[in-house]
Amino acid sequence: MKLEECFYIGYVTKTKGLKGEVQVYFEFKDYEELEFDAVFLEVNGKLIPYFVAEEKIQSNSTGYFYFEDIDTIEKAEKxxxxxxxxxxxxxxxxxxxxxxxxxxxxxxxxxxxxxELGEITEVLEYPQQFIAVVPYKFREVMFPLNDDIILSIDQESSILEVDLPEGLIDIYVNE
Structure with missing residues (x-):
């Protein structure tokens, strides 16, 4: 399986207990709708399949998983x-x-x-808000995505009109 044939859902945060259980933190928004018969973990740049033996999805963007053949804390720590x-x-x-x-x-x-500032290269999700990243004058400008800043979204033309707070761009450009 290649990376472009998959989509990212989160990462393993910690082990739980001694029998190989791991906690996964979901960065995928609709994680409750996902099916987990097998997942792929990125190990040394390659995707390795892990078959899910048991799962417990939590409401706080986490889930606890037992994978087949991962039956000790030592294996889980890897x-x-x-x-x-x-x-x-x-x-x-x-x-x-x-x-x-x-x-x-x-x-x-x-x-x-x-x-015009440029094209959004990344949208980062933080607990309280989403942040857009735009390269502008050889710097990365970051700004929150919310109703106070967004004036309009033209999906057909892929244009986002914003009213950024005064001085925000200067913080990045005049370092």
Whole structure:
């Protein structure tokens, strides 16, 4: 399985108990809708399949997993901090009209004052908010994605119009 044939769902955060159970922190928004018969862990740049023997999904973006052949804490510790993926065909289907902040990746950002900033290269999710990353004048400018800043989203033209707080761009450009 190749990386482009999969989508990222989270990473192994810690072990639990002595029998090989691990905790996975989900960074995938709709993790409750995922099916976990097998997952892929990235080990040394390669995706290795792990078959799920048992799973307990929690409401706090975590889940506890037992994988086949991982039956000791020593084996489980080798999985710590490994990224977890599922095959693309396991991605839940979106309902028509669903739009997420992550969908803004690739959109051109136009600020009310500064004009065109560039294309969003990354959308980062933090506990309280989403952050857009845009290369501008050879620097990375980061700004929150929220209703106070976003003026409009043109999905057809892939344009995001924003009104960034005064001085925000200067913080990044005039370092």
């Amino acid at each position: 999985l710590l901090r490994k990224k977890v993926y599922l095959p693309n065909d396991k991605m839940p289907e979106r309902k028509e009209g669903d739009f997420y902040y992550e969908d803004l990746k690739g959109f051109t950002v136009i600020d009310k004052s500064a004009g």
